[in-house]
Amino acid sequence: MSDIMSLGFGNTVPVVEHPDTGKPGRGPLARRRRRLTAFRVAVFVVMGVFFFTPILAMFEFTTRGTGLGAPRTLASWRAIFDYPDLITAIQVSLELAAITSAAGLFLLVPTMVWVRLRLPRLQRVIEFLCLLPLTVPAIVLVVGLAPVYAWVTYFFGSSTLTLAFAYVVLVLPYTYRVIDAGLRGIDVQTLSEAARSLGAGWPTVMWRIIAPNIRSALLNAALLSVALVLGEFTIASLLSFQNLQVAINFLGRANAGVSIAVALASLFFAFILLVALSFVGRRRSAPVHEEE
């Protein structure tokens, strides 16, 4: 414990001569650095083992042959394409992820910017509403959503894509927090006033001033939404829609190997997507939002 206590924030330990010793690279600062490195390695290794083992186990499980001493096989992975219901469910979940993250941002970002600029009194209300889904768990929401979805089905048909209506609500807290942090980091007032005084309309302010400035927040929010939608089970299952997770769960009873293979693939897909997008978000010169 004392080791951890004496740690500083590594990148912040200045590489300068220590006033007491006068020598660089020795003394308390260097020791602090070494302890910090040891601590980081230990944490990453322990956490790595904890988080990788189940994923490794899933992969191992999908490569098992049938019967004792059977050779390793990729039959489970090949069999994915033998289940058309599964393929449909994968497509639907991907579409839901795209719709939800886009719709969530379109609904929330302009509202938040607008409220900041014109309706500061409403800010608390918006925050409360956005964080409310954290207080109303999906399992509770679905109890009340069942009658609402009778109307949704009446107006929009019974497509699984209508789940996006509920999913936008589910992602609100995460989207809100990320966007809020992003907007806090910039001076919305000054930026928009400057743009307006140069003759920009509100859509231009949103798309070409605010959005590029909170680009990484927008990306983060979209990523969280995608990850959440790809993993959603509760609402889809209890409203009797077939999304990816429901299909996997159903298939798990018939063919555990195939369903675990799909589950693993979806996990990898989400992970690769998030890593890739987080690198895109880092390029400062990346062109963003050319739509307007």
Add this chain to the structure above:
Amino acid sequence: MAAAAQSAAAGSPDISTAVDARPRKGGRRLPLAWLGALPFLAYVGIFLILPTGIVVVGAFVGPKGGVTLENVKTIFQGFVFDSFVKSIELSAASSIIGAVFGALLAYAIVSGHPDSTLRRIVTSACGVLAQFGGVTLAFAFIATIGGEGLITVFFADHGIDIGSNVWLFELPGLTLVYSYFQIPLMVLVFLPALDGIKPQWREATDTLGGTGWHYWRHVAAPILWPSFLGAALLLFANAFSAYATVAALVSQGGIIVPLQIANALTSETGAVDAGLGKALALGMVVIVALVMTGYALLQRKSAKWQR
């Protein structure tokens, strides 16, 4: 209802025009400014407030209509009450484990270079894993420590029975499984607080002759404590609300409240008890609301250091 639903559906493109309309008209500032928030309010009203209202009101409506307290009274009976106790135990255990290990991991991340590839990969992984509840997670642990799981088989080959077939589906196993998404969530929630710590504070402590202990005891801990506690409460609410993982892991019975709700909603015997389901849902909302209120208060306290 119809018009509202449609305007909510068309909400996205509407916003920019509604927003655009205000300044040109001039004069009537307030009413038109409110239009900008209308699509959002309408949408949330239909898909969040209305369902919540249905639950709250429904909890006090009897099977034949009319106001009753019977549904709510059921919560305090036998197995239903037990499921609340189990839910709270599971949430508390997994949130404490998640908070401690998540904080350590977050600190290990923050102490590296802020733009490093490692940090990007780990935070992205946390983003995925924090949402990685549900079916996939249940399967992952069945493939790991289930009857035919990797670790179970490995130990069985060496003559050791880890007995996970018993405890995996009980509280200890569920706590372990929940840690798998609680720790990453803690990292996501706690990272901003750690990022808010200024390196200058450590340097100031050093300059004033303070030791590492002094720094943590008198500078970092008092600043981080509200964030840590708040994050732990968020984790509690997260675990308490989780349904999918247990649903996929435990095929029958209702050891925790969400399973009881699902049972009440989709009882296969045909005896759907809508009133009980809503009362249970209301009970969950009350508990989560209490926890989240604590979270919000702590968050406000810690927010001033994160500017």
